[in-house]
Amino acid sequence: MSSTQPVLAAPPPMMARGLERPAERRRLRGAELRWAIAFVAPYVAVFLAFVVYPFGYALWMAGKPALYAELFADPLYLTTLVNTALFVGFGVNVKMFLALLLSGFFLRRRWWIRALLVPFILPWLIATAQACVSFHWMLIGQYGLLDGLLLALFGIDGPIWFNDRALALGANIAAYIWKWMPFWTVIFIGARMTIPRDVYDAAEVDGATGVRRFVHVTFPLLANLYLVCTLVSTLWTLGDFTTVYLVSAAAPGQSTHVLATLGYHYAFGLAKPALGVAAVMSAVPVLIPIAIVLMRRAQTSEVQL
Amino acid sequence: MSATASLGRPGRRRYRLRPALVEAGSVILGAALLIWSLLPIYNMFLIALDPEEGEIEFDGNLWPPEPSLEGFRAAVTQEARYLEDFWHQFGNSVYIGVATMALTVLIGSLASFAVGRMRLSKASLLTNSALLTYAIPASLLIVPYYGIMHTYGLSDNLWAVIAAQVTFATPFAIIILQLYSKLIPFELDDAARVDGASAPQVYLRIYLPLMTPALAVVALYALLLAWNDYLYQAVLLSVRHMTLSITQGQLLVDVDAAWNAMMAAGILYALPPVVLLFALRRYVAASLTMAEVDS
Numbered sequence: 001m002s003s004t005q006p007v008l009a010a011p012p013p014m015m016a017r018g019l020e021r022p023a024e025r026r027r028l029r030g031a032e033l034r035w036a037i038a039f040v041a042p043y044v045a046v047f048l049a050f051v052v053y054p055f056g057y058a059l060w061m062a063g064k065p066a067l068y069a070e071l072f073a074d075p076l077y078l079t080t081l082v083n084t085a086l087f088v089g090f091g092v093n094v095k096m097f098l099a100l101l102l103s104g105f106f107l108r109r110r111w112w113i114r115a116l117l118v119p120f121i122l123p124w125l126i127a128t129a130q131a132c133v134s135f136h137w138m139l140i141g142q143y144g145l146l147d148g149l150l151l152a153l154f155g156i157d158g159p160i161w162f163n164d165r166a167l168a169l170g171a172n173i174a175a176y177i178w179k180w181m182p183f184w185t186v187i188f189i190g191a192r193m194t195i196p197r198d199v200y201d202a203a204e205v206d207g208a209t210g211v212r213r214f215v216h217v218t219f220p221l222l223a224n225l226y227l228v229c230t231l232v233s234t235l236w237t238l239g240d241f242t243t244v245y246l247v248s249a250a251a252p253g254q255s256t257h258v259l260a261t262l263g264y265h266y267a268f269g270l271a272k273p274a275l276g277v278a279a280v281m282s283a284v285p286v287l288i289p290i291a292i293v294l295m296r297r298a299q300t301s302e303v304q305l
Numbered sequence: 306m307s308a309t310a311s312l313g314r315p316g317r318r319r320y321r322l323r324p325a326l327v328e329a330g331s332v333i334l335g336a337a338l339l340i341w342s343l344l345p346i347y348n349m350f351l352i353a354l355d356p357e358e359g360e361i362e363f364d365g366n367l368w369p370p371e372p373s374l375e376g377f378r379a380a381v382t383q384e385a386r387y388l389e390d391f392w393h394q395f396g397n398s399v400y401i402g403v404a405t406m407a408l409t410v411l412i413g414s415l416a417s418f419a420v421g422r423m424r425l426s427k428a429s430l431l432t433n434s435a436l437l438t439y440a441i442p443a444s445l446l447i448v449p450y451y452g453i454m455h456t457y458g459l460s461d462n463l464w465a466v467i468a469a470q471v472t473f474a475t476p477f478a479i480i481i482l483q484l485y486s487k488l489i490p491f492e493l494d495d496a497a498r499v500d501g502a503s504a505p506q507v508y509l510r511i512y513l514p515l516m517t518p519a520l521a522v523v524a525l526y527a528l529l530l531a532w533n534d535y536l537y538q539a540v541l542l543s544v545r546h547m548t549l550s551i552t553q554g555q556l557l558v559d560v561d562a563a564w565n566a567m568m569a570a571g572i573l574y575a576l577p578p579v580v581l582l583f584a585l586r587r588y589v590a591a592s593l594t595m596a597e598v599d600s
Contacts, residue, residue, distance in 0.1 A: 035504035036419045040431065043416035043475060049457075050472040051438050054449035061449065105334060116335050120342050125579040128533040129553045130571035131345060137556075137564075138348045145348045148367055178345065239442015242535045246554065260444040267448045268540065280445045291440035295433060 058277050067278040077279060080257045084283075087173055087244070087258050088237045095177045096184060096230050100222070103188030104214070124182040132246035135175040139247075165255045168248040172256060175247045176240065184229060191225050192218070228297055231290050238283055259283050349575075353377065353568040376565030380573065385566030387555045390547070398548045398574070401463055401538075402531040405470040409527035410520055412471065413478030418508050420479075421486045422494055432483065435476035443473045444536050451540055465541045466548075470534060474527040481526075485519035486512070521588045529578055549574045 071077045106117055123131060138145045139161040147158030161167045195218070203209075203217045219226075241260040248256045250265070257265060259280055267276030351366065356373035379385040383392065420428040450469055459465040493515075497507050513520070532550070539551045549570065556567050 032423065032504060036423045036425045039415040039419035039423070039504070039508070040425065042412045043431070043479070046412060046468075046472055046475060047434055047438070050450075050453075050468055051434075051441070054446050054453050055441070057449040057453060058446060102338075105331070108331065110331070113331065113335065116338060120338055122346060122579065123342055125582050126346065127550070127571075127575040127578060129535045129550050130349070130575045133553050133556050133571065134345045134349045134352075134568070137352060137568075138345055145344070145351060145367070152367055175345075178341070182342075235440055235442060239444045241444040241447075242533075246535070260442070263445070263448065264536070264540075267451075273448050273452075277448045280448070283442075283445065287440060287442075291437060294440060295436050 058281060061274045062278040062281040064274070064278075067275055068282075070275060071278055071282070076254060076257070077262065079255060080259060080262045080279075081282075083169060083256055084238070084258045086169060087176070087240075088234060090173045091176045091237045091240075092230060092233045094173075095181050096226065096233060098177070099181050099184035100188050100219075100226060102181070102185045103192050104218070106185065106189055107192055121182040121186065123178050124180065124186075128179065128242050129246060131179055132175060132242055135171070135178070135247050136249070139171050162248055162251040165252060168251055168256045172244050172247050172258075176237065176243045179243070180233070180236075184233065187229060188222065188225075191222055195221055228294065231294055235287065235290055238286065349568055349572055352564055353572055355565045376563070376569035377573070379563060379566040380570040385563040385570075387552055387559075387562055388566055388570055391549070391570060394547050394549045394552055395574070397463060397546060398532065398550060401466050401470065401548065402528045404464075404467045405474060405531040406524045406528045408467065408471045409474040409478050410524050413475050413482055413523060414513065414516065414520065415508070416475075417479045417482035417486065418512050421483050422491075422507070422512060423504060432479065435479040438473070439476040439480065443469070447536055447540055450537070454541060461541070461543045461546055463542070463546055466534070466537050467531075469537045469541070470527070470531040474523075474530050477526055478523040481523055482516065482519055485516060489515050518588050521585060525581065525585055525588075528581070532578055 106113060106120075139147075144158075144161075146161075150156045150158040159167060161171055199217060199221070200213070203213050208216055239260055240258070241264065244250065244256065244258050244261045245264070250257045250261060254265070259282065263276040263280035265276070266279055267273040351369055353376045354369040354372040354374070355366075356369075356371050356375045376385075380388050380391055383389050416431065419425050420431050425431075450465075454460050454462075454465040454468075457465075459468070489512075493511055494507055497511055502510070535550055535554070538548050539554060542548065542551070553567065553571050553574075556562055556564065
C-alpha cells in the first residue's frame with residue numbers, strides 16, 4: 001500500500017504501545033483521545049449552537065400557556081389543524097401506497113417501462129420552488145394550462161382552483177405527491193430488487209400470482225421498510241413549507257394554511273413571533289413518538305428490509 | 306410469465322386472456338404517468354417560451370403560439386425585471402450550495418470517523434443526537450433561527466443560510482457514513498496503526514479514499530438540500546443578498562413581472578440538479594436504498 005509508506009519512514013512512539021497492549025485498544029487515551037475530541041468538536045459545536053440553542057429558544061418563546069389559549073381561540077388555527085391533518089394524511093399515505101404499487105410496475109421487463117422511469121423521476125430532480133410556482137401557474141384562473149386542457153379536450157369550463165378551499169387543498173396535496181412520489185418509488189424499487197428470485201418462484205409453485213402474490217409475499221417482506229418510510233415521510237410532510245406557500249399561497253383567504261406556513265404567517269406577516277413558534281410547536285407531540293419509534297428501529301436493525 | 310400460464314391449470318382461459326389485458330393496462334398506466342409527470346414541467350417551458358412580456362398572455366394556450374427564446378435571452382442578459390442581478394443571484398445560490406456541501410462533508414466525516422473508527426466512548430450519544438435532529442423538520446425552527454442569527458451577528462448574511470443548511474444536512478451525513486463505514490474492515494485501520502499512523506493519517510489516507518462513494522452521496526444530498534431550500538433563504542436574507550431560489554417567489558406577488566423571463570430563469574436554476582443527478586446516478590441508486598431503509 002503506497003499510502004502507508006510515508007508513515008513507515010518515520011515510526012512514531014505510539015507503535016510500541018499498540019503492540020504491547022492489544023486488549024487496551026478499546027480505551028482511548030492521550031493523543032488519540034485528544035484527536036477524537038478534536039474530530040467530534042465541530043459537529044458538537046454545530047449541534048449546540050444551531051440545534052440545542054434554537055430549540056431551547058423556541059421552547060422558551062412558546063412556553064406561555066396564554067399563547068395556546070390565544071391559538072385555540074383563533075378559528076384560523078383550528079382550520080389549519082384540519083388542513084395539516086388532511087395534507088399529511090393524504091400526502092403521505094396516498095403517495096407511499098402509489099409508490100409501492102408503481103415500484104412493481106417499473107420492475108416489469110419492458111424497454112419502454114425502463115425508459116419511462118427517466119421522465120417519471122424528473123419531478124423529484126427539479127428544484128422545489130420552481131416546480132411549485134409552475135404548479136401554481138398551471139392551475140391559476142382560466143389562464144392556466146389545466147383549464148385550457150379541460151376546455152380543449154372535454155369542453156369543460158374548468159373551475160377557478162384557488163377560489164375553493166377543497167380544490168386548493170387538493171392542489172397542494174397533488175403537487176406534494178407529484179414532487180415526492182418518484183423518490184419513494186425509487187426506494188421501493190431498490191427494496192424489491194433485493195427480494196430473492198426464488199421467493200417468487202416458490203410462491204408461483206404455490207399458486208400465488210398477481211394480487212395474491214403482492215398481498216401474501218411482496219407486502220409482508222416490505223412491511224417493515226414501508227412503515228419506516230411512512231414515518232420518515234410523515235416527519236418531512238409535517239415540516240413542508242414550500243408546497244403550500246407557493247402552490248395555493250394559503251388561498252382562498254388564508255383557509256389552506258398548514259402549521260409550517262401558519263407559523264410563518266403569524267411570525268412574519270402579523271409580527272407575532274411567539275404565537276408563530278407556539279403554532280409550530282403544537283406539532284411536537286406528534287413528532288416525538290415518531291422520532292422515538294425511528295430511533296428504536298435504527299438502533300436494532302442494520303441494513304435490512 | 307410463461308411459467309404462470311402453464312401452471313395455471315384451473316383457470317386456463319383466464320390466463321390466456323390475462324397477458325394481453327396486463328399489457329394494455331401497462332400502456333395506459335404508462336401514458337397516464339408520463340402526462341402526470343411532465344405536465345407541470347411542460348408548463349414551465351410553455352410560459353418560458355412565450356414571447357410577450359408582462360401580461361397574462363397564455364390564456365388557456367396548450368402550446369406557445371409563437372415560441373421564442375426571448376425569455377431566456379432577457380434572463381441571461383439581466384434585462385428583465387427582478388432579474389437585473391440574475392448572475393449575482395445565481396452565484397449566491399452556488400456559493401451557498403458549495404459551502405454547505407463542503408462543510409457537511411468535512412464535519413460529518415470527521416465526526417463519524419471518530420465515532421465509528423476510533424471507538425470513542427459514549428459514541429451512541431452522538432449518533433442519537435444526529436437521529437433526533439433528523440427528526441426535527443427544519444421549517445419548525447425558522448423563527449428562533451431568525452432570532453439567533455441576529456445574536457450571532459449573521460443577520461442578512463449568506464453564512465446564516467449556510468449554517469442552517471449544514472445543521473440539517475449533517476445528521477443525514479453521519480447516519481449514511483456510519484452505515485457505509487461498517488463495510489470497511491477494521492483490519493485496515495489496525496494495520497496502519499501498527500505501522501504507527503496517527504488518527505489524522507488514518508482519516509486522510511484510509512478512511513476518506515475508501516469512503517468516496519458515500520461521501521459523494523452526502524455531498525450531493527447537502528448540495529440539493531441547499532439548492533431546494535426556499536424558507537431559510539427567504540427569511541434570513543434581504544433583497545441585497547437574494548438568491549435565485551427566492552426570486553421565483555416574486556412571480557406570485559407581482560403580476561407585472563416578466564413571466565417568461567422569470568420562468569426561463571427558473572428552468573436555468575432547475576437544470577443543474579437534474580444534470581448532476583444523472584451524472585452521479587450510479588452512486589445515488591446504490592446508497593439511497595441503503596440509507597433510507599435504515600434511517
